[in-house]
Amino acid sequence: MLGPRGQFFDAGRFMLEAANKTRQLAEEELREVLESVARARFDPEPNTPARGVSGIYWQGRRLNAADRITSGERHYLRHVVIREEWPAGTTLEDYIRSISEVILDDRSGVFTSLYQGRWQLGIIRRSESLRGIGGAEWVVIEYRIDIGYWTTAYQLQAGVEGLMVPAREELLWLRQPK
């Protein structure tokens, strides 16, 4: 993929260099990185156990805990269907679209961090119209740089402070949330 200046653009490398503080991303480079992350989506392979969503009827069957579904399906069932973090009636496609929109929103904060020893890019923005009855003030999306997929998208009440969990280290803001 060509970058903003016509050179080959390696979004993952840019993210890692930014995380390691060897590169400060220019605004247009950050934009390219975020466009790449917005396109990434969840891993499409059905490799995720239906743990925590068992018993739900999904795609015409009742899920057993050991069934394997896609990561996107599981996140949708947990955060939208069970927890009602997004408004009632939100479909899987709506959920995915809303995540992409938050990633591309100029008001969203962007950070890198080492989570359980793996580099991630995170995006955080106020939930606003995305907030359902079980939702919270902020939407958080995390993207694993080494595998190139989203690893979660959920709502968080505590905001920036809520990101500071023991498993996370070296949090670095590439852009503060507005």
Add this chain to the structure above:
Amino acid sequence: MAQTTEVNKRIWTRIRSLNTFIHDLPGLEEEWSSIPSGVQSSFSLEWDQLMTEDIQELTECYNLGELTEAQRSSYRELLHELKEVMPIVEKLNWHRPSVPVDIA
């Protein structure tokens, strides 16, 4: 009245969310090594959310007397179940609950 109903629903949503995850945790631990690392990260991040937000919110409501009797009972049961799975939580090196699990 509508607000009370919403809060009530939200609390049940939190309890159900914690219950379903804790209930499935032993099975998850059994298959942990066969799960891709990206999926492991997803589960771990979700546990963080449950332990930093949900359990905290429920505990505050419990301490403030804002839970119904049925919710109080479910909350105490939840803490009991959480205590039972603590060895798994330790083994996975996950976030420890931010509240005491011994009040049940």
